[in-house]
Amino acid sequence: MINLTKILAAILVLLAIALGGYAWMLSRQAPVQTAQANGPAPATVKAQQVLVYPVVVAAKPLPAGQAIPADALRVERLTINPAGAFQDVAVAAGRVPVLDLAEGTPVMENQLVSGLALRIAEGERAVAVKADEVMGVGNKLQPGDFVDVFITLKSDGKDVDRSQARLLLSRKRVLAFGNASVDGLPPKGTDKAAAQQAQRAEPARTAVLAVPVDEVNRLTIGDASGRLMLALRNPNDMSEPDPKLFADLPTALQPVQAKAGEARRAPLEGLDRAQAGLTAADLVTGGKGPAVRPQVAEVRAASAVPRAAGPARTGLQVEVIRGERSETVNY
Structure with a gap:
């Protein structure tokens, strides 16, 4: 019995030593296995965080109201992709920011000038005139059409022969x-009839025309002095009046004369001519100055009118009209 107990005790001791040795071996291998097991995890997380997007940013400060040169932009790879951002420098170059952009700022669509202003050619201005169904060709005008602008100038009822209409x-x-404009045309594939019906639902009150800046004065004075009429024309019809057949209208402001020895200055054009302006009288008379009645005497007979003071006189009173002056002569 004592021998059996000793044998069991020896077996337990050997088993304890074996387990201790096995535990010691496991303890040495655990860090290596843990490092190997945890090794790919940081790489996976890093791969997920490195997802970047090409975004156009300002390479230098961009002032508002000035076209962006191509060398003022660069493409950076950012971890964010802002809505409306550009991926190509060529697309954003030449656009005009509406606010100052600092260096490194992503350039986005809502920061740039858009709308009708981009549809105006250089040297042109967008000018609105009053419109109605008759003036607007029965509301058949569409954005992008070409029109001729005619003006009707009416004199008073006693001088109808001086009324005129011309191009x-x-x-x-x-x-x-x-409500329709060239920057908001319905996209291709939409129901054109529905779009036209929606336009007719609200009568047009204005028409916006692209006008060279030196002709804006004609349009604004014509709109104020007479009635304008738009005549629709075929876009393939390129005919225009010959300017050599008519003298240029004088300007309201006269340019400074060249000094002695200086070269003769060229005629005013563009913004300079617009700055010089135009008078309504020159527009009406073709540059001949204010409309003047013929220098003829109009004789009107009148009954004798006694004066308040002095002896009563009888006879005829004749009113002589010369231009804007009126004079009464007693006979």
């Missing part, structure tokens, strides 16, 4: 008519 501006592009 004021030729082949001007319609940028907008009512």
Whole structure:
């Protein structure tokens, strides 16, 4: 019995030593296995965080109101992709920011000038005139059409023979008519009839035309002095009046004369001519100055009128009218 107990005790001791040795071996292998098991995890997390997007940013400060040169932009790979951002420098180059952009700022669509202003050619201005169904060709005008602008100038009822109608501006592009404009045309594939019906639902009150800056004075004075009429024309019709057949209208402001020895200055053009302006009288008379009645005497017979003071006199009173002056002569 004592021998059996000793044998069991020896077996337990050997088993304890074996387990201790096995535990010691496991303890040495655990760090290596843990390092190997945990090794790919940081790489996976890092791969997920390194997802980047190409974004166009300002390479230097961009002032508002000035076209962006191509060398002022660069593409950076960012971890964010802002809505409306550009991926290509060529797409954003030449656009005009509406606010100052600092260096490194992503350039986005809502930070740049857009809308009708981008549809105006260099040297043109968008000018709105009053419109109605008759003036707007029965509301058949569409953005992008070309029209001739005629003007009707009416004199008073006693001088009807001086009323006139003539071509004021030729082949001007319609940028907008009512609620429709060239920057908001319905996309291809939409129901054109539905779009036209929606436009007719609200009568047009204005028409916006693209006009060279030196002709804006004609349009604004014509709109204020008479009635304008738009005449729709075929866009393939390129005919225009010959400017050599008519003398240029004088300007309201006279340019400074060249000094002795200086070269003769060229005629005013563009913004300089717009700055010089135009008078309504020159527009009406073709540059002949204010409308003047013929220098003829109009004789009107009148009954004798006694004066308040002095002896009563009888005879005829004749009113002589010369231009804007009126004079009464007693006979």
